[in-house]
Amino acid sequence: MRHLEEQALILHHYGEGDDPALVERHLLDCKRCRDELDAIGRDLRDVGSIPAPERGADYGAEVWRAVAPRLAHRRSRRTWVLAAAAVVLTGTFLAGRLSTRLGSDIPQDEVRERILLVALGEHLDRSEVLLLEVVNTEKGELGQEAARELLRASRLYRQTAHQVGDIATGDVLEELERLLLDVAHGSTPSDTLKSRIRDRDVLFKIRVLQTNFKARGQLLAPQRF
Amino acid sequence: MKRMQAVVDDEVVRRARGGDENAFRTLVETHSRDVFRLAYRITRNEEDAEDTVQETFIRAYRNLDGFEARANFGTWLYRITANTAIDLLRRKKRHEGRHTPLGEVQPGVAGAQEGLVFGHQVRERVDSALVSLSELERTAFVLRHCEELSLAEISSTLDISVSATKQAIFRAVKKLRSSLAPLRDVSRTTP
Numbered sequence: 262m263r264h265l266e267e268q269a270l271i272l273h274h275y276g277e278g279d280d281p282a283l284v285e286r287h288l289l290d291c292k293r294c295r296d297e298l299d300a301i302g303r304d305l306r307d308v309g310s311i312p313a314p315e316r317g318a319d320y321g322a323e324v325w326r327a328v329a330p331r332l333a334h335r336r337s338r339r340t341w342v343l344a345a346a347a348v349v350l351t352g353t354f355l356a357g358r359l360s361t362r363l364g365s366d367i368p369q370d371e372v373r374e375r376i377l378l379v380a381l382g383e384h385l386d387r388s389e390v391l392l393l394e395v396v397n398t399e400k401g402e403l404g405q406e407a408a409r410e411l412l413r414a415s416r417l418y419r420q421t422a423h424q425v426g427d428i429a430t431g432d433v434l435e436e437l438e439r440l441l442l443d444v445a446h447g448s449t450p451s452d453t454l455k456s457r458i459r460d461r462d463v464l465f466k467i468r469v470l471q472t473n474f475k476a477r478g479q480l481l482a483p484q485r486f
Numbered sequence: 487m488k489r490m491q492a493v494v495d496d497e498v499v500r501r502a503r504g505g506d507e508n509a510f511r512t513l514v515e516t517h518s519r520d521v522f523r524l525a526y527r528i529t530r531n532e533e534d535a536e537d538t539v540q541e542t543f544i545r546a547y548r549n550l551d552g553f554e555a556r557a558n559f560g561t562w563l564y565r566i567t568a569n570t571a572i573d574l575l576r577r578k579k580r581h582e583g584r585h586t587p588l589g590e591v592q593p594g595v596a597g598a599q600e601g602l603v604f605g606h607q608v609r610e611r612v613d614s615a616l617v618s619l620s621e622l623e624r625t626a627f628v629l630r631h632c633e634e635l636s637l638a639e640i641s642s643t644l645d646i647s648v649s650a651t652k653q654a655i656f657r658a659v660k661k662l663r664s665s666l667a668p669l670r671d672v673s674r675t676t677p
């Protein structure tokens with residue numbers, strides 16, 4: 262007689278066998294497999310419930326206290342969604358361009374937030390390029406026009422960030438704004454400007470923000486974009 | 487342990503998804519103990535279990551949008567817990583080539599109650615066998631044996647095929663059984 266394999270008996274024990282009726286029929290006729298199934302049952306009973314230390318009734322509150330301060334990320338993300346509409350209005354060209362790329366089955370909130378994230382991302386990219394140019398070129402007057410344009414957008418984003426309580430983003434945008442203002446005025450000596458950009462690590466902070474925005478963007482339907 | 491006992495009000499989850507922090511707080515307070523128990527069974531270490539609990543709720547919070555209303559919140563949270571615990575163990579292993587000292591393992595409650603040397607021996611052997619399992623084997627086994635999830639549920643929880651799930655459980659059961667085998671030969675004379 263061909264006996265049942267241990268694997269089949271384990272599955273049977275857990276009620277997950279492919280063909281329970283077949284196993285039952287075999288077990289009726291075969292003491293050896295019945296004994297083996299009993300042994301499996303006994304061993305797994307001895308394994309038992311795998312004890313874990315109990316936590317007290319107030320454990321949930323304790324966890325909440327530890328976790329709550331670390332939840333800011335999503336909170337600001339949600340509020341950014343709400344604020345997104347206002348910002349997007351100022352960049353309808355972006356909305357138009359993106360809505361053709363995004364499927365129509367995506368919730369409006371998501372579309373709006375992604376448009377905002379993309380717009381902010383592009384803004385940071387352009388600001389980064391400009392600041393790099395300032396750091397790397399000899400002449401000071403470079404990019405005044407571009408800086409003025411970026412300054413207007415940066416103010417808007419910074420106000421939005423502060424409105425929704427996204428302090429971290431707001432602070433970086435504020436620093437960026439100050440530098441853009443310097444560049445736009447063209448009155449700050451080139452060397453002073455360069456060392457301001459370097460000393461405050463603004464480029465690094467911008468990159469961190471960009472990474473965060475990218476991560477947020479990926480959280481919203483990563484496969485569709 | 488059985489499945490998550492708490493029946494979570496759909497409304498609470500819905501409000502939490504809408505950004506209501508108090509609603510999320512309710513979810514944390516309701517599920518923390520169950521999440522801890524599962525995390526402990528997978529990590530076999532209180533500190534790691536605590537870290538897993540916190541990380542689980544943070545991940546859950548960030549991914550609430552990905553939670554489908556049709557799903558059970560507890561099951562969804564278990565999925566995050568199991569994966570968070572596995573990630574944590576793998577991260578630790580990479581960092582320190584980890585071996586849990588057996589002394590860390592809690593003595594079995596059931597064994598202690600019986601007060602039998604045999605019970606303690608079983609518990610000790612089971613514990614050391616559990617430690618010797620891979621993260622995946624242990625998690626799949628715990629989800630089947632303690633949480634009574636179906637193979638299909640485990641496979642989707644761990645994002646592996648059903649046959650890989652079966653293999654993980656088989657390997658776990660085999661290792662557990664062979665750790666108990668020496669006791670069986672002795673106990674045969676004393677039923």
Ligand SMILES: [Zn+2]
Pocket residue numbers: 262263264265287291292293294295
């Ligand atoms: Zn047989």
